[in-house]
Amino acid sequence: MRTPMTDEKSVATPNEDAATGNTSGYRLDLDGLRGIAIALVAIFHVWFGRVSGGVDVFLTLSGYFFVASLLKHVIATQPASVSWNRAINPGPRLWRLFRRLIPALFLVLAVVTLLIALVMPKTRWGPLGAEVQASALYYQNWHLAFQSQDYAAADSAISPMQHLWSMSMQGQFFVITMVCALLLGGLLKALARRFEVLRRPTVIRGIVGGTLAVVALFSLAWAQYRHGINQPFNYYDTVARLWEPLAGGLLAVWMPRLALPQRLRTWLGVGALLLIVTCGWWIVGVAQYPAAWALVPVGATLLLIWVGSPQTAATATGPTPTSRALAHPRLVWLGSIAYALYLWHWPLLIFYLNWRYQDDVSWLEGTGILAVSLVLAWATTRFVEAPLRSGRGGGSKQYRRILVLALVAATVVSAATVTIWQRDAANATVDTLNLDPRLYPGARAYLYDAGVPNVPMQPSPELAPKDWPITWEDSVTGQFTDAPDRIRSGVYGDPTATRTIALVGGSHADQWIDALNIIGQRYHFRIKTYLRVGCALTTSHVYTWFGRKYPECNEWSRRVMAQLAVDKPDVVFTNSTRPAEEGPGDYVPSDYEEIFAQFRDRGQRVIALRDNPWVSAKLKPPECLATGRKPQVCGVDRDRAMSPVDPTIAIAGKYPNMTFLDYTDGICNDTYCPAVVGNIVVYRDFHHLTATYIRSFIPQLETDLQRSLRWW
Structure with a gap:
């Protein structure tokens, strides 16, 4: 029998298997809530181009389960005489996290690397290679944060790995929390030799809760402060985001014990669920999170956890209608593949848009992308995550060995490819100072009607962004x-x-x-x-x-x-x-x-x-040219970019x-401003020459x- 306190699989991400039944204390409704959250994330990404609040639900659940698991091992399953450090023991926990998170992530990154080579223009291989590395090493959120402040990188298109910032932030949260727990445990162990009171579970719970509360309040204050100073950086900042999983952790430490009438529990649950489902429409998450407005999805998640818990149930009352609805088998199944679905849906969307030269998708295209994402998520969960996470029930030992070897090989090949891309990007230089003006007239082709012989454009589209x-x-x-x-x-x-x-x-x-x-x-x-x-x-x-x-x-x-x-x-x-x-x-x-x-x-x-x-x-001309499209479609109409008269x-x-x-007449003809004039690439991005x-x-x-x- 499993409970949220002991289920190590429920630690952090949308990657939670559904329970086979509603056994002692296990929260099927929270599996269903994950299903709702991943559905919101995917649907809002694919069709609406907005932030839904689903990621904030995941972060809150992550903190709730992870801190609950730590407390369960320290307080509920260990005698007072056992040291805190031994109870937490980071080795097995980190290994379980590694088995749960890394195989699916590295599989997706290997496929992403292949698709970058097949779909993306070479102008983006170097920058995207850096993102593959950042995602694999769990610092993608910081990479994106600093990139948002880098004028040289500010024009970069949306990345197929942009969504992995939340995985990086959660990974950092796990490590930070575990390290802090070990340090706090060591301190309490030393002090407990003199102060017996520090061995009491209620005291330990109070110290842990108080520490979490202080850090969470600081993080929320930091997020609110930085919101008005540098919101693009703030959005990815781990310090500004910590309060969200810590809010879930605080609920795990101090779950209020207050019996409520069944009707009130129901209405509170319905209201909280409505807030989660609708907040993506009336809160501009990219512009507002993780500051005060993020309290809406975070608070609603906390409320759903609380009103669905035994602490709020009156004697002999069962689960609320909201909890029963969230525990629907289809939602629970969706929650069980949520981690893999989160990993797959975004890169499929971005690669499709790049392949089709589109900015958005139709309802039919979006449905196709979501359907493929669901199939890939199910297959990844069934044939990769489950066997490697549990070591049983997912196939023979021989199958697991073959799977591990295949993942290792894909990882090695991807790492080598990314290394080559980054090396080539770092070593590439523009050498156009001594171009023959007879071969490369550039603006002179328009201003002086200079001849334009048939020679390759300079600089190459791959190097133009560095010019x-x-x-x-x-x-x-x-x-x-x-x-x-x-x-x-x-x-x-x-x-x-x-x-x-x-x-x-x-x-x-x-x-x-x-x-x-x-x-x-x-x-x-x-x-x-x-x-x-x-x-x-x-x-x-x-x-x-x-x-x-x-x-x-x-x-x-x-x-x-x-x-x-x-x-x-x-x-x-x-x-x-x-x-x-x-x-x-x-x-x-x-x-x-x-x-x-x-x-x-x-x-x-x-x-x-x-x-x-x-x-x-x-439409970035160098990228457009790198895909093989003509200069006459990689520029801009003159009457759209420039007024008829200076x-x-x-x-x-x-x-x-x-x-x-x-x-202007040196950049545009009478009607169009092309990406190449006089054999010279005009633009290094979408607005600089x-x-x-x-x-x-x-x-x-x-x-x-x-x-x-x-x-x-």
Whole structure:
């Protein structure tokens, strides 16, 4: 007979086998709750693209079962004289966790590795290889958290392993909890030699519960605090997530003993279940969890555990209708394959979308994906998880040996493949400085009608994402993590020259440094940079990047403007437009005009360049090209990306100190802005130009600078 306290299989994940019957204390309704949770996760992922709250249910159940199991071994099954450390004994527990979690995970990762090679463009092999490694070693949540802050990786498409962040977080929770339990047990053991009271189960329970409560409250406070500072990082942060499984652990320690009328238990259960099922619709989980709003699915889960427990049942009353409904055999079966279903459904969805070049699926396609996921989840549970987890009942010893050898072989091959991908990605470099302009005219093909011979494009689509400005090699471009009072600066062109152009703004000003550097060396002027990613010069508007507001840009802009007043460069080079936030085309933000007015009032000369066309974030030209598609379908319609007329024409008369440039005709033809022009790949992501393509503008930029500055 099994109970939640002793069932080691119920420790952590959606991977819980259903009981064969409702025997002493075993909670079939919690198996059914897992079934509901995994159904919500999969359905919301496949059809609605939202966070359902199902993962938060899993986290809460994980903490409940894991802490309950630890307490059962320490308090209920061991005499007071046995040491805490011996009772917990991490070796067998870690081995059981390993047998339960690793085989299915590594099987899925091996299949994912194969599908990456078959379906994904080579541009993504290196980054996805890093995610395979992060998922296998249980730090995927941290990998995604730091990637969400990395401007260089911010354009990466959704990963087929993104969902594994929760597995990583739970694995970290198990290890952290077990280590802390051992440390606390060692301390109590030492103190119990002098204080007999520390051997009493009620005292041990109080100490454990109090410790869990302190950590849980700190974690919740941290999640709420970080929510308003850096929500994308906060979403994956283990510290911010710990309170969810710890809330379940606290219920295992201090299950309230309060007999309730059957009707009240029923209504509380129905209400809690409704909250779990519906919260995905009225809470934007990605933007709100794991802060205070996560209390809804977590609290509802705790309530279902409590009202379905004997502690709330009056004498001779049976399970509530809610518990009986959750214990339905089909829900219990779904709960038994929940771990494998969680592992399979997301990669199948993402690979299908990439294979079909789609952003979402129809009801028929989604049904097919879920059906295949269910079959794979059942097979994985039946033929991989069960035999290796229990060591019995899943086939002969010979079968288990063959299965282990097959999994080890797949793991070794996957690891070798990932290592090669990462090595190739790390060693790959862009070498396009000396391209023959007769073979690779780039922008000159549009601006000067230069001939375009039939030669391979440069850089290759696989290398285009690495074709960054030289400022990034020198680390002189400010990053999101910089303090707002930090102004990074570099000097290019002719460092000894007396004339200076200040290159100022965000990454769309930064990308022009490669052309300016060569022209500066040629005509003996220097370029001093004042750059920070995502921070075009602004006054009051607060930019939002990757789900977080960046008021640091405003402070940085004020400091840069003050520094320019001191440095007094001969000319400021910056951007003049941005893409329209709603609707097609581009425009001049009011903040830009306020900055332009400050330059005018100072008597500062300015050259302002119209921003380049942005492609849709869902279509990244290098990846599109890497799949073999034509450049004519890997770009963007001109009338969608750019306004029919340069918006600066309407304001130019107000700023006689400024020269406005527009190079749209060097990127687009009359109707389309393709991914390759003049045999050069135009974009390194969906909105930045490659450094190679920027250099193809040198003849035109040189002419325009000479006309404006008269320096040569």
